[in-house]
Amino acid sequence: MVRADKKKNTFMSETTNGSTAKNDNQSIIRIEDLKRDFIVGSETVHALRGVTFNINKGEFVAIMGTSGSGKSTMLNILGCLDKPTSGHYYIDGVDAAVCSKDQLAEIRNKKIGFVFQSYNLLPRTTSIEQVELPLLYNSNISAKERRERAEHALELVGMANRANHTPNQMSGGQQQRIAIARAIVNDPVILLADEATGNLDTRTSYEIMSLFQKLNSQGVTIGFVTHEPDIALFTKRQVMLRDGKMMKDNLVDTQSAQAALEALPASSDY
Amino acid sequence: MNLSNLLKVAWDAILRNKTRTLLTILGVVIGIASVIAMVSIGQSSSQSITNQVSSMGTNMIMVMRANQRRGGVSMGADNSQSLTISDAEKIKREAKYISYVSPLVSAGGQIVNGNNNAIGTLQGGSVDLLKIRKFDLAAGSNFTEDDVARYSKVCVIGQTVIKNIFPDDTLNIANVVGKDIKFKGIPLKIIGVLEAKGSNSMGQDQDDIMIAPYTTVQKRFIGNDYLQMIYCSASSEEVAEDAVTEVALLLRENHKLLDHQFDDFEVRTQAEMLSMMNSMTGTLTTLLAAIASISLIVGGIGIMNIMYVTVTERTKEIGLRMAIGARGKDILLQFLIESAILSLIGGVIGIILGLILSYVGTSLMGMPFVVSYTAIGVSFVVCAATGVFFGWYPAKKAANMDPITALRYE
Numbered sequence: 001m002v003r004a005d006k007k008k009n010t011f012m013s014e015t016t017n018g019s020t021a022k023n024d025n026q027s028i029i030r031i032e033d034l035k036r037d038f039i040v041g042s043e044t045v046h047a048l049r050g051v052t053f054n055i056n057k058g059e060f061v062a063i064m065g066t067s068g069s070g071k072s073t074m075l076n077i078l079g080c081l082d083k084p085t086s087g088h089y090y091i092d093g094v095d096a097a098v099c100s101k102d103q104l105a106e107i108r109n110k111k112i113g114f115v116f117q118s119y120n121l122l123p124r125t126t127s128i129e130q131v132e133l134p135l136l137y138n139s140n141i142s143a144k145e146r147r148e149r150a151e152h153a154l155e156l157v158g159m160a161n162r163a164n165h166t167p168n169q170m171s172g173g174q175q176q177r178i179a180i181a182r183a184i185v186n187d188p189v190i191l192l193a194d195e196a197t198g199n200l201d202t203r204t205s206y207e208i209m210s211l212f213q214k215l216n217s218q219g220v221t222i223g224f225v226t227h228e229p230d231i232a233l234f235t236k237r238q239v240m241l242r243d244g245k246m247m248k249d250n251l252v253d254t255q256s257a258q259a260a261l262e263a264l265p266a267s268s269d270y
Numbered sequence: 271m272n273l274s275n276l277l278k279v280a281w282d283a284i285l286r287n288k289t290r291t292l293l294t295i296l297g298v299v300i301g302i303a304s305v306i307a308m309v310s311i312g313q314s315s316s317q318s319i320t321n322q323v324s325s326m327g328t329n330m331i332m333v334m335r336a337n338q339r340r341g342g343v344s345m346g347a348d349n350s351q352s353l354t355i356s357d358a359e360k361i362k363r364e365a366k367y368i369s370y371v372s373p374l375v376s377a378g379g380q381i382v383n384g385n386n387n388a389i390g391t392l393q394g395g396s397v398d399l400l401k402i403r404k405f406d407l408a409a410g411s412n413f414t415e416d417d418v419a420r421y422s423k424v425c426v427i428g429q430t431v432i433k434n435i436f437p438d439d440t441l442n443i444a445n446v447v448g449k450d451i452k453f454k455g456i457p458l459k460i461i462g463v464l465e466a467k468g469s470n471s472m473g474q475d476q477d478d479i480m481i482a483p484y485t486t487v488q489k490r491f492i493g494n495d496y497l498q499m500i501y502c503s504a505s506s507e508e509v510a511e512d513a514v515t516e517v518a519l520l521l522r523e524n525h526k527l528l529d530h531q532f533d534d535f536e537v538r539t540q541a542e543m544l545s546m547m548n549s550m551t552g553t554l555t556t557l558l559a560a561i562a563s564i565s566l567i568v569g570g571i572g573i574m575n576i577m578y579v580t581v582t583e584r585t586k587e588i589g590l591r592m593a594i595g596a597r598g599k600d601i602l603l604q605f606l607i608e609s610a611i612l613s614l615i616g617g618v619i620g621i622i623l624g625l626i627l628s629y630v631g632t633s634l635m636g637m638p639f640v641v642s643y644t645a646i647g648v649s650f651v652v653c654a655a656t657g658v659f660f661g662w663y664p665a666k667k668a669a670n671m672d673p674i675t676a677l678r679y680e
């Protein structure tokens with residue numbers, strides 16, 4: 001699924017007129033003094049109060065913080081679902097803060113993969129169709145290529161044998177694997193996950209984290225929102241938010257999810 | 271997203287929601303089917319009237335006795351005896367636009383052949399009557415001018431009469447030519463048998479007919495010289511109007527009417543009768559189609575309802591699609607295409623059902639089955655338009671959703 005880098009970089013510089021700021025040290029995500037206010041009635045909620053950091057290619061970053069600290073708000077902006085009130089956000093050299101709605105949709109389609117807490121699979125739809133879905137919104141991809149890439153993505157997440165299953169025929173962990181396959185099928189610049197293990201038991205969480213680690217080792221850059229410190233230990237770097245401000249940004253002594261899985265007592269599940 | 275992908279997405283959604291699909295198209299099916307059936311049946315009935323009228327002769331002009339007004343009091347038509355053979359002769363002699371003229375008199379009574387008898391009407395006319403009424407002979411011959419001059423006891427009969435009084439000869443109608451029957455006790459020789467015409471749109475049997483020279487009917491059965499009607503045939507359809515004016519002038523002259531006096535007769539063209547009846551059936555068709563259109567609108571609102579519910583129900587799906595790169599436009603088109611496909615499926619089924627209904631309806635009523643291509647075409651367009659029109663609002667609502675809010679929707 002991870003393709004040659006030069007192929008990725010061609011798209012935005014031609015199709016989007018957002019100001020470009022090429023970065024030499026491979027920062028595929030660069031946010032500068034990012035603020036996001038929500039107006040609720042007469043009050044203004046400052047969800048993000050000026051956050052600055054970079055994510056480089058190949059990183060596996062956990063965005064940490066207690067509930068309400070602004071993690072999801074941050075991830076939505078990183079994923080081009082939302083725009084900052086002020087500040088800059090460069091993804092792959094393009095300033096998303098000045099992009100139109102349609103341009104943001106195109107960035108989401110070609111450069112971003114989302115994994116959600118509640119999987120968000122379409123009901124009554126087979127896995128292969130779920131995974132093909134993002135490619136349907138890219139007119140340059142033929143039906144044949146779409147199918148091949150979806151099959152490959154399913155293989156990567158270990159779900160090739162569930163291609164014709166519908167969500168109600170699969171466990172939560174399996175559904176999340178399908179969702180991950182859907183997120184990587186477009187060969188994104190960054191894979192963004194919001195509490196991706198939030199609905200799963202410990203063993204399944206570790207299995208999913210092991211999958212994320214595997215994808216990361218194959219070159220997928222990951223932004224991973226979680227409020228669980230033990231899950232964050234499987235990433236490579238932690239960014240800590242509190243009340244919309246960045247408190248900490250440090251490297252992690254990465255644990256192997258596979259090892260943690262093997263260390264689990266056999267009786268702690270099922 | 272290109273069109274084939276959009277179609278795939280919309281089609282997948284339709285297949286995934288079979289119950290919803292069924293419920294949605296039901297309204298459209300009923301709407302379209304009733305429009306098609308109503309219009310078809312309406313057109314069939316006007317077609318059958320047209321057929322009947324043209325089978326009687328499109329150029330036919332009828333001169334009837336009119337109500338005579340004396341001092342503002344309208345006298346019943348049967349009391350007036352204003353049409354005479356001299357009127358018919360004058361028209362025949364002087365009218366430029368008329369090719370055939372025949373007086374019409376008739377007498378009702380019992381027809382007897384041995385043990386078989388029936389009640390019928392004997393119509394009397396000139397030798398032209400068959401041409402004017404567009405009757406052809408299946409066997410034998412028409413009566414002649416000589417028969418008219420000599421009040422010959424001869425007649426030409428229709429096939430229903432044969433069925434009634436010659437039950438053994440229905441398969442070989444030529445057999446009856448030359449046989450004698452009795453009408454009101456007076457023997458008449460059958461000299462010709464008419465081709466069958468079937469029944470007309472009013473259900474009248476056009477083959478229950480007996481025709482004799484008018485002189486025979488006047489002298490031997492009625493005992494007076496007055497005419498009930500004069501049938502004329504305009505030399506062509508184009509001159510029918512001129513022919514009417516001409517006939518009216520000739521009759522006024524013959525009746526010596528003064529300028530201030532009303533006509534004591536009425537001249538009607540077959541075309542007038544036709545347009546009168548057509549306007550009647552036309553009004554009826556329009557009315558029925560209008561009622562049926564209401565059910566089409568109801569069907570459209572049904573689509574809107576269900577699409578609206580669908581959009582709300584699928585909020586999360588819309589959020590997800592947006593998150594993976596669907597633009598507002600893609601979502602809008604997806605839902606529009608979905609509702610257009612739904613209503614088109616409904617339309618196709620409706621058209622088929624409507625045609626079946628009108629086929630059954632028209633054959634039960636003994637009318638010709640007319641496929642109204644206009645109605646089908648219009649229904650199809652209306653269907654697609656209904657889908658787009660009523661799908662627009664829900665689709666717009668979907669397209670304008672904020673992806674984050676939509677994703678969070680439970």
Ligand SMILES: Nc1ncnc2c1ncn2[C@@H]1O[C@H](COP(=O)(O)OP(=O)(O)O)[C@@H](O)[C@H]1O
Binds near residue numbers: 039040047
């Ligand atoms: N759409 C919104 N409207 C108003 N307030 C919001 C909205 N989204 C988030 N917030 C507020 O912003 C703050 C951060 O929320 P969020 O980013 O969801 O936190 P987290 O994901 O870390 O739990 C919270 O106080 C929340 O109430």
Ligand SMILES: [Mg+2]
Binds near residue numbers: 071072073
């Ligand atoms: Mg959150």
